[in-house]
Amino acid sequence: MALDDFTLADVYRRNAALAPRRTAFVFEGRHISHLDYLGRVTRLAAGLAREGVTAGDRVAILSQNALEMVDLIGAEAYIGAVLLPVNVRLSAEEIGFVLADGAPLLLIVGRDYQPIAQTLAPSLPSLRRCFGLGADAAPFQPFGELYDVDDPAPRQDVDADAGFVIIHTAAVGGRPRGALLSQRNLLIAQSSLIQALGLGEADVNLGVLPLFHITGLGLMLTAQQAGGVNVIAAKFDAAEAARGIAAEQVTLLATFAPMLGAILEHASGDQLRSLRAVTGLDTPQTIECFEAMCPNARFWSTYGQSETSGLATLSPYRERPKSAGRPLFWRSMAVVDADDRPLPEGEVGEIVLRGPTVFKGYWNNKAATAHALRGGWHHTGDLGRFDADGYLWYAGRAPEKDLIKTGGENVYPAEVEAAIRAHPGVAEVVVIGVPDPQWSEAIKAVCVCRDGASPSAAEIADFVAGQIARFKRPKYVVFVASLPLTATGAIDRAAVKVAHGEASSD
């Protein structure tokens, strides 16, 4: 038995020992205590074991947030299995890629995703069985059967440093890469969030972000680690979120633009009175509006990614407005030049990070792992600078990783460009991100048509949406006679950004 391990199962046991009857989770009005949760987890763990799942095996889930998903996270942690949460907003082809890449033994399918799972299942050789959530699991086995065991799973030895969850992120070339995180990665990352936000048993997190994202998963586990309550929403609805905050006296909330703005529109200050901390990315206008409505709460600025176990920096927005905050504990951060030399304060370079919150590597991708982790530092692919007081100022993506962040999702221009180039009327295209008040960034395509062709903007946008995830559809499509070239004859993407970096279709 590894004497120095402390795992998520130890958190569940701890909560059940210290406060067995306190609420751990609220889902659709149903309250689950810490003791109930431990019972659900150990029964489900026994059910998974009966299906042949052992340490290191993957169990995938394709679902909106659900109580069963929270149980699954716990049960996989309990037996050392590897969680493979699939982003339901991806296209069928992308979901197929993620499942083939992760090679799960079991696939758990949410209510709306049976058709796509049924289509994909036959082509997944690793898959032994699919289970369906909800009352009507057909054509799959009901997930509920997995809880139906003679005895809950006994206490077992799990390596806290082994892989626990694979989160697929956008990747150069359009193929998602699976960031593998250990239980130790998450527990350490969460401990510093608890410290920075001063979280405890009295805190109540409202989980409106999907649990297949690192931020949604991480904040849920953080509140649980602090002994607090998680109110989980199946999906985001602004009016319901406002009601939920008032009903459950929510103190903690993580959002991506435009969620917070929408909640503020649907709520009264009175309804939001219990809020203490909101983390995320948002516009100064929305943050000011939030501060005016919730004078006792703070907006916290952050920077992070799946590869860093979520948030890596965190500070109150007002401490240094528009910065990304200061490094959380357990992270050594620096900004380096193209040759990995540390840059002095104030100079922009690639953000690099080391310490126990850095992911274990990309699943099935040794080359990408070696490249990202070269020289003993994780290379985030993001640009930034540190000021004299240690605040990080985000400065966009490194050229090799020029991605667009829209509504909390990462989109690679290369992928959207490939989709548009498949259109018979398009000769060349550059896709860029442009500022967007609602989604942080929006996607804009700058196209050169083939001789004689004249597709409409809507036609190009819909053509993209027919191939890849809907959130990758360009909001703006503009047509130009030619694209600027660099001295070496390559398309000058920087010049395209300068000329077309506005949020408009001109």
Added chain:
Amino acid sequence: MALDDFTLADVYRRNAALAPRRTAFVFEGRHISHLDYLGRVTRLAAGLAREGVTAGDRVAILSQNALEMVDLIGAEAYIGAVLLPVNVRLSAEEIGFVLADGAPLLLIVGRDYQPIAQTLAPSLPSLRRCFGLGADAAPFQPFGELYDVDDPAPRQDVDADAGFVIIHTAAVGGRPRGALLSQRNLLIAQSSLIQALGLGEADVNLGVLPLFHITGLGLMLTAQQAGGVNVIAAKFDAAEAARGIAAEQVTLLATFAPMLGAILEHASGDQLRSLRAVTGLDTPQTIECFEAMCPNARFWSTYGQSETSGLATLSPYRERPKSAGRPLFWRSMAVVDADDRPLPEGEVGEIVLRGPTVFKGYWNNKAATAHALRGGWHHTGDLGRFDADGYLWYAGRAPEKDLIKTGGENVYPAEVEAAIRAHPGVAEVVVIGVPDPQWSEAIKAVCVCRDGASPSAAEIADFVAGQIARFKRPKYVVFVASLPLTATGAIDRAAVKVAHGEASSD
């Protein structure tokens, strides 16, 4: 380079980057900033390296608290050396044992300890050199020379999981055992203290406990890890402590009885107004007096030992008066019977613990390590029970480890008994701990004299003090005609305790 490491040097760099000019340490009125401290540490690290000290080598210090000791802790951490802090209150023979056991390359000697170091040094084959603290280091090299380097030590790779400090604790049979702790042990332990006490940059710790004890060392490192200030006292003086609290606006204080009571006697409530948290062991009377004088501060109850990286449980005293508090995060704790079977709530057994705060093992003592860490749990040798809400109730020492805790020091009865048995007038003796309002426990010797002999109580007490550390001198010595025996003919220690467990010489 170990990507996932985070070490004490990363804490020093972090503090120097985030708040270079803020005060890190105050010693005898002198203020050292975080940037100054990093400079002192990296210069001293280079000085140690010049003396041939590399990762894993031991450097010992025999001194009261001093600024140079704080630097040494940092410099040893920076190069991965192993700190061997020697309890100055031990007898010359015991100090000799600790030094021979730890086999240091260098020995740093405080002002009052040159004579003893000079006597011991020739018999320590590992020792290359001694350095003396203070203006008059003779007969040793001045410690200050070690800071006098051309360049500070460069950033280097240190294994956070390797041994970093050896703390010798009392041991069965009277030979101290060295508990080896890693930097990771300490950093993890400290992170949960920061979380539980809600510490941050604004906190100021008054270090009146010796830094050669885990509690003094741990609290100092905890405040530093939180980005706060450490006011270090060379030694405890109640009036000076009260003045220091007022002058430096101290918020955090760790004490052992009778320190807090003495501070309260020497202070006004106004002087202590800045205090927020005091941890330790004390009498209900002293705690009540403290609460009355400092209504905004809390007394925190704890249980811990060197082998658990210090505090393992911690709760506000008022939450459950006289309990030892609830387990801190990162610790799995249980109470087991003699066959290591977990006992139900309410039943008394040996306190066992696992997780990343458990020590690496006893230095040079594989047998003791294997015994303590059997079955994947650290066996503390202490008895206790958990109540329904997860509070630990301390219930004395396990019979095999029947030690006395007096004024923050651990004393083994077996050692004191051996010293008394050497007296020609004593036939048999049992040494026990008895409640003491000033020192938590006091030492009481129950003696059977040899025929015709009639030594006085003072004679026996002084005889002990002539052989081993003064704090092991019995406060009470009583004489009996015979000692009670068990059914098997052994001395019935439990019966002795029942008959003589009072704090008096009758």
